[in-house]
Amino acid sequence: MHARRSPMTPLVLLTLPAFALPVGGLAESPLAWWQSTPALLALAIVLASLVLARWTPRTAFTEALLLAPGLFAGAALPLVLLDGGVALDQAAGLWMFLAGILALLWHVMERLTECSGFFRHLLVPALFGVMLIYLWEVGVRGFQVPSVLLPPPSSIAGALTTQTANLEDDFFQTVIKAVLRGYLWGCGAGFAVAILADRVPFLARGLLPFGNLVSAIPVVGIAPIMVMWFGFDWPSKAAVVVVMTFFPMLVNTLAGLAASEAIQLDLMRSYAAGYWRTLLMLRLPNAMPFLFNGLKINSTLALIGAIVAEFFGTPVVGMGFRISTEVARMNLSIVWATIVVAGITGSLMYGGLSWLERTVTAWHPSYRRR
Amino acid sequence: MGSSSTLPVAEAIATTPAENRPIVDIRTLSLIFKAADKPVTALDGIDLRINSGDFVSLIGPSGCGKTTLLRVIADLEQPTSGDITVNGLTPEAARLKRAYGYVFQAPALYPWRTVERNVTLPLEIIGLDKTERQRRSAQQLALVGLAGFEKKFPWQLSGGMQQRVSIARALAFEPDLLLMDEPFGALDEITRDHLNSQLSRLWRTTGKTCVFVTHSISEAVFLSTRIVVMSPRPGRILDVIDCDLPRERSLEMRESQRFQDIAARVRHGLAEGHSYDE
Numbered sequence: 001m002h003a004r005r006s007p008m009t010p011l012v013l014l015t016l017p018a019f020a021l022p023v024g025g026l027a028e029s030p031l032a033w034w035q036s037t038p039a040l041l042a043l044a045i046v047l048a049s050l051v052l053a054r055w056t057p058r059t060a061f062t063e064a065l066l067l068a069p070g071l072f073a074g075a076a077l078p079l080v081l082l083d084g085g086v087a088l089d090q091a092a093g094l095w096m097f098l099a100g101i102l103a104l105l106w107h108v109m110e111r112l113t114e115c116s117g118f119f120r121h122l123l124v125p126a127l128f129g130v131m132l133i134y135l136w137e138v139g140v141r142g143f144q145v146p147s148v149l150l151p152p153p154s155s156i157a158g159a160l161t162t163q164t165a166n167l168e169d170d171f172f173q174t175v176i177k178a179v180l181r182g183y184l185w186g187c188g189a190g191f192a193v194a195i196l197a198d199r200v201p202f203l204a205r206g207l208l209p210f211g212n213l214v215s216a217i218p219v220v221g222i223a224p225i226m227v228m229w230f231g232f233d234w235p236s237k238a239a240v241v242v243v244m245t246f247f248p249m250l251v252n253t254l255a256g257l258a259a260s261e262a263i264q265l266d267l268m269r270s271y272a273a274g275y276w277r278t279l280l281m282l283r284l285p286n287a288m289p290f291l292f293n294g295l296k297i298n299s300t301l302a303l304i305g306a307i308v309a310e311f312f313g314t315p316v317v318g319m320g321f322r323i324s325t326e327v328a329r330m331n332l333s334i335v336w337a338t339i340v341v342a343g344i345t346g347s348l349m350y351g352g353l354s355w356l357e358r359t360v361t362a363w364h365p366s367y368r369r370r
Numbered sequence: 371m372g373s374s375s376t377l378p379v380a381e382a383i384a385t386t387p388a389e390n391r392p393i394v395d396i397r398t399l400s401l402i403f404k405a406a407d408k409p410v411t412a413l414d415g416i417d418l419r420i421n422s423g424d425f426v427s428l429i430g431p432s433g434c435g436k437t438t439l440l441r442v443i444a445d446l447e448q449p450t451s452g453d454i455t456v457n458g459l460t461p462e463a464a465r466l467k468r469a470y471g472y473v474f475q476a477p478a479l480y481p482w483r484t485v486e487r488n489v490t491l492p493l494e495i496i497g498l499d500k501t502e503r504q505r506r507s508a509q510q511l512a513l514v515g516l517a518g519f520e521k522k523f524p525w526q527l528s529g530g531m532q533q534r535v536s537i538a539r540a541l542a543f544e545p546d547l548l549l550m551d552e553p554f555g556a557l558d559e560i561t562r563d564h565l566n567s568q569l570s571r572l573w574r575t576t577g578k579t580c581v582f583v584t585h586s587i588s589e590a591v592f593l594s595t596r597i598v599v600m601s602p603r604p605g606r607i608l609d610v611i612d613c614d615l616p617r618e619r620s621l622e623m624r625e626s627q628r629f630q631d632i633a634a635r636v637r638h639g640l641a642e643g644h645s646y647d648e
Contacts, residue, residue, distance in 0.1 A: 263476055266446050266478075281495075288482075
């Protein structure tokens with residue numbers, strides 16, 4: 001749909017009517033563009049960078065660089081107006097202007113995608129993420145969405161800084177004590193039992209149907225039972241995580257151990273290699289993609305399991321405890337701050353495992369480079 | 371009854387000078403696979419002796435049991451009846467003593483190992499130290515014309531190169547007996563000719579005993595000292611043809627009258643075994 005160099009003139013023309021409409025509202029009366037110094041200043045910077053970018057010899061990167069001040073000034077305008085006490089819920093002109101700024105950002109990201117390595121792989125996704133958070137902030141504050149429904153990112157960031165001590169304690173209680181231990185025990189036991197079941201065939205036959213049954217039980221079903229068995233503190237949460245991660249790891253390891261081809265096994269047999277040597281030199285390397293699949297699935301399951309389990313009884317600390325109590329106290333920004341911590345933790349665990357997988361199984365057809 | 375009849379045979383083997391003792395000795399060997407509908411006789415009454423330094427080709431149409439016979443020698447399949455010794459031992463004992471190197475139809479290289487570490491795989495298993503492993507790997511890779519490819523991964527090589535790596539791997543732990551199951555079956559004819567010359571030279575210079583499964587007549591005649599013609603359903607030996615061309619062989623030799631005569635005899639034997647019009 002978009003040409004290599006998307007034309008900007010129609011965009012500018014479409015944005016022109018915006019300047020006839022109010023940029024905001026002050027004391028119940030509309031505010032025109034020429035009445036607001038910040039609006040005029042932002043407009044001037046946007047125009048200057050547009051002109052510079054249009055009439056200077058340039059590469060894709062310098063064009064993006066020249067447009068950056070305009071983007072920044074344009075994006076800052078609604079925030080500056082809000083801080084100056086200007087209401088934005090009737091500001092049709094400003095929202096049209098913002099649509100123009102977004103189109104400009106689109107254009108800049110297109111140009112950056114043409115650039116080499118760093119800009120394409122880091123700057124473009126970063127810009128995209130910043131754009132989403134920015135729209136959230138401007139939208140929520142501009143249209144005065146009640147913070148119980150959706151707090152703006154700035155107040156979530158505020159909660160992250162003011163509640164750091166609490167959030168740290170929660171992280172330590174939930175992630176380090178419960179998730180990590182449960183995850184290591186669950187995955188470790190799943191792996192060990194898979195090796196055992198590989199040697200003792202009836203174990204695999206007996207355990208797999210049982211495993212499917214346990215996997216089908218929702219976490220809200222087993223969590224209260226585990227709290228009854230293991231008490232309010234972290235062991236009951238770790239136990240929930242063990243139950244949730246054990247069978248995915250078992251099933252994936254068994255599938256991985258069956259992944260070696262007959263001809264590869266015959267080769268080991270022709271070398272008179274025994275069970276353990278064949279396991280270490282052939283079957284486990286072949287099973288690696290399956291093992292990592294299990295580990296990655298489990299990394300997200302473990303976090304969900306521990307947080308949900310904390311809803312059913314916990315000492316006065318923990319991410320699940322924080323979410324359930326702060327929702328009741330209408331402190332939604334703290335709830336969201338906890339969600340941010342959980343999201344980052346989950347992403348880091350998953351990302352770390354993906355990186356490890358890429359390193360360990362670089363030979364696998366899905367990753368290999370010629 | 372058992373002891374009186376087997377004793378003379380045991381004595382005969384014990385008193386035979388080592389150099390005349392067959393490397394592989396197969397007597398009235400049969401193998402029946404238990405399939406779901408009805409049992410399949412894969413091998414029926416096979417008698418074959420392979421002497422030290424022989425290059426024996428097993429040739430026949432698909433399903434004649436040539437691969438199964440090779441796998442029985444390698445202790446990868448168990449015969450239903452009959453006797454077989456490899457180096458005077460049961461196939462299992464011979465396998466546990468690492469008596470043979472086996473080259474499969476596919477290269478069967480491990481994709482997570484470099485070319486060098488694929489070749490040194492059997493050497494790690496028998497417990498050689500690292501310098502010796504690398505020395506032998508370099509030597510064998512040079513022999514199959516792959517010096518300089520040590521650090522590549524198998525999937526970075528062509529099919530012909532991969533199969534040569536698998537031959538280097540089989541040679542690396544220096545077995546006296548080399549079992550090869552259509553190693554060049556999937557390759558184009560030019561590559562195949564080239565690898566056949568290399569293999570022939572290798573056999574001549576190392577004095578190994580080779581058992582080679584193929585369905586190409588000219589490949590069999592070019593490489594072998596003896597050609598075993600087999601027929602399917604049930605798998606039987608139809609004819610054993612001596613291939614008395616000079617030990618040193620060139621691709622041009624394939625145009626000679628002697629070569630053509632032997633090839634004709636193999637073709638005749640194969641045609642006899644075919645009964646597709648039944």
